Amino acid sequence: MSELIIQASPGLCGAVDVSGSKNGALPVLAATALSGGKAVIRHIPKLTDIHVMLAMLESVGAQIYGDEIYYPNLCPERLDERLAHKMRGSFLLAGPLLARTGRVRISMPGGCRIGARPIDLHLKGFSKMGAQIENCHGFIEITAPRLHGEQIYLDFPSVGATENIMMAATLANGTTVIENASAEPEISELAEFLNNMGAKVSGAGSDRIVIEGVRELGGAKHTVIGDRIEAGTYLLSFAVTGGHGTVRHVKPQHLSPVLAKLREMGAKIKETEDSVSIDASKILCASDIKTMPFPGFPTDMQSQFTTLLCLAEGTSVVIETVFENRFLHVGGLNRMGASIKTDGRTAVIEGGRHFTGAKVEGQDLRGSAALVLAGLAAQGETRVRGEEHLKRGYDDMIGKLQKIGAKISILN
Numbered sequence: 001m002s003e004l005i006i007q008a009s010p011g012l013c014g015a016v017d018v019s020g021s022k023n024g025a026l027p028v029l030a031a032t033a034l035s036g037g038k039a040v041i042r043h044i045p046k047l048t049d050i051h052v053m054l055a056m057l058e059s060v061g062a063q064i065y066g067d068e069i070y071y072p073n074l075c076p077e078r079l080d081e082r083l084a085h086k087m088r089g090s091f092l093l094a095g096p097l098l099a100r101t102g103r104v105r106i107s108m109p110g111g112c113r114i115g116a117r118p119i120d121l122h123l124k125g126f127s128k129m130g131a132q133i134e135n136c137h138g139f140i141e142i143t144a145p146r147l148h149g150e151q152i153y154l155d156f157p158s159v160g161a162t163e164n165i166m167m168a169a170t171l172a173n174g175t176t177v178i179e180n181a182s183a184e185p186e187i188s189e190l191a192e193f194l195n196n197m198g199a200k201v202s203g204a205g206s207d208r209i210v211i212e213g214v215r216e217l218g219g220a221k222h223t224v225i226g227d228r229i230e231a232g233t234y235l236l237s238f239a240v241t242g243g244h245g246t247v248r249h250v251k252p253q254h255l256s257p258v259l260a261k262l263r264e265m266g267a268k269i270k271e272t273e274d275s276v277s278i279d280a281s282k283i284l285c286a287s288d289i290k291t292m293p294f295p296g297f298p299t300d301m302q303s304q305f306t307t308l309l310c311l312a313e314g315t316s317v318v319i320e321t322v323f324e325n326r327f328l329h330v331g332g333l334n335r336m337g338a339s340i341k342t343d344g345r346t347a348v349i350e351g352g353r354h355f356t357g358a359k360v361e362g363q364d365l366r367g368s369a370a371l372v373l374a375g376l377a378a379q380g381e382t383r384v385r386g387e388e389h390l391k392r393g394y395d396d397m398i399g400k401l402q403k404i405g406a407k408i409s410i411l412n
């Protein structure tokens with residue numbers, strides 16, 4: 001297993017060009033299966049999860065040339081189950097395949113380390129729209145000759161359920177209303193792409209989304225938005241090393257809860273239309289964090305902030321409300337000198353600590369990023385196992401960190 005070797009890298013500085021958003025690109029790629037026309041998708045990040053999604057699209061008949069995707073023949077029954085099993089995000093193909101072909105058979109996604117992650121809300125939505133759902137031998141078979149529009153209330157503003165139902169509803173008979181919908185920026189991005197294909201989606205970005213079904217969708221061009229979580233992680237790389245720098249090609253409004261926290265902790269933040277600069281040369285102070293659906297503080301930034309809070313002056317409390325098991329990085333951070341106590345979904349962090357380099361192992365994507373950040377701030381050498389997790393969500397992390405002065409390399 002490969003290891004990242006990280007040496008103390010005080011005062012990182014410079015600019016990072018943010019790649020396309022993983023969570024933005026995945027549903028947009030899935031949505032291409034809704035259309036008989038050609039889709040042109042630019043700024044797709046080079047990530048394992050994206051490769052899996054592209055391979056899944058090919059398995060159902062997509063022809064992919066560079067950034068062009070076209071389906072001469074869409075065959076949902078040829079969906080590659082081994083791939084579907086690899087990534088939870090693969091379930092995003094269920095809505096488009098169901099809406100376009102009337103049937104889909106897909107592996108029941110399992111839980112993952114950060115939580116059970118059921119798909120009941122996706123299925124409840126399809127069922128309300130008239131789909132028959134059968135769960136047998138680990139597969140879910142969903143059929144509906146044509147879905148019909150419905151009023152759907154989500155018990156929780158699930159990102160994936162909102163996206164899946166929104167995509168399925170574009171080709172349904174009648175109007176679908178999703179209440180208590182997710183308002184994450186990636187939902188607005190998906191709605192924009194769907195509308196460019198000829199769909200009639202309004203209200204995306206609010207908790208009530210209205211989708212008027214149409215008969216068919218055509219081709220469209222789209223540029224994936226900058227990855228707000230990648231951007232936030234690099235902002236924290238400057239913060240944990242007492243440095244200063246800029247993340248480019250990201251919309252500051254997508255980072256508003258993260259920037260609010262950094263300002264509260266004493267960092268100087270400057271925003272332009274598509275970049276954010278941070279100066280964290282002064283010691284930061286403690287802050288409490290509670291993860292919530294957008295525009296609340298993102299769960300995908302919780303692990304990385306936990307690292308920063310270990311260095312800040314004072315005691316911080318972090319409450320994780322979105323996933324039930326998202327403190328997998330805490331063991332590694334404590335091994336490196338942190339003082340973090342967890343109880344269920346709450347972590348209490350005694351700040352003002354110094355990290356010392358150690359051998360640690362990442363257990364999930366963002367938790368691994370938290371350990372890399374700690375390594376940059378630590379005295380001595382840190383070895384982080386778990387590069388395969390990082391490759392799911394960070395396009396060229398090592399190259400980008402080296403460019404801003406980090407002493408980081410990979411040992412295969």
Ligand code: UD1
Nearest residue numbers: 023089117118119120121122156158159160161300322323
């Ligand atoms: C997406 C993001 C992920 C992010 C998460 C929350 C993608 C590819 N992934 O994941 O990076 O951490 O949003 O912002 O976009 N839930 C149910 N039933 C369901 C669906 C969800 O109980 O049918 C629960 C989940 O178990 C979890 C919570 O709702 O506890 C949030 O899940 P959801 O918003 O659906 O996250 P994902 O779409 O899986």
